[in-house]
Amino acid sequence: MDFEEAEDLERLKQQVIEQMLVIGFDEGATSELGEITLGFLRRDATQRHGVTRFHPGVDLKGELGPKNIRRVDLHRELLVAEWRDYGAYVLYHEYCHCLGHPSHGKDFRAIERLWGDDHARKMGRRFTDYLRQRNAVWNWLCPTCKAVHARRKRSNGRYKCRKCDSILVDVANSNLA
DSSP: OOHHHHHHHHHHHHHHHHHHHHHTOOHHHHHHHTTSOEEEOOTTOOSOSEEEEEOTTOOTTSOOOGGGEEEEEEOGGGGSGGGHHHHHHHHHHHHHHHTTOOSOOHHHHHHHTTOSOHHHHTOHHHHHHHHHHHHOSEEEEOTTTOOEEEESSOOTTOOBOTTTOOBOEEEEOTTOO
16 A cells, blocks of 8 residues: 555545544544554455455454454545545445444444435445446447446357347457556
8 A cells, every 4th residue: 555545545534434423423433443454455356345354253243343343445446536435435334334233234224324425325336337347358248239248258158148138249348458
């Protein structure tokens, strides 16, 4: 992690903690969140946008809190200006896990909805599509309905379109840098 990334991550952390205080989270709990180490996921990650890593051996059914957390990792792309609002939401989501909600149950979702930026909360699908397209070597194209599926390997005629049942055609991805 370079110095600039570390500064951006620190600014994001402060922004999220300040917003959590506005929402009404306990000041003591949020100050403990500030002590959790932040890092990054692998650069080629496409499915995960953030992850809370608990210390080994922690009982996820027991009483949990920030002291049980080893680190929180985010995708590097969440620090880019285009995705920064979504990055704040993802860090908030991970901090909700840190505060003792390890699963995505009804209580967790109620707390998650307290985040005020509805637009940012709904950017996840678009972010995943962006990451998949960025990392794709091949696009599987449906010749009938023109659906495009970004993938890392060729289909070689083995896969069919879910919408119209046509055999997908391989097209090299031109978005590769």
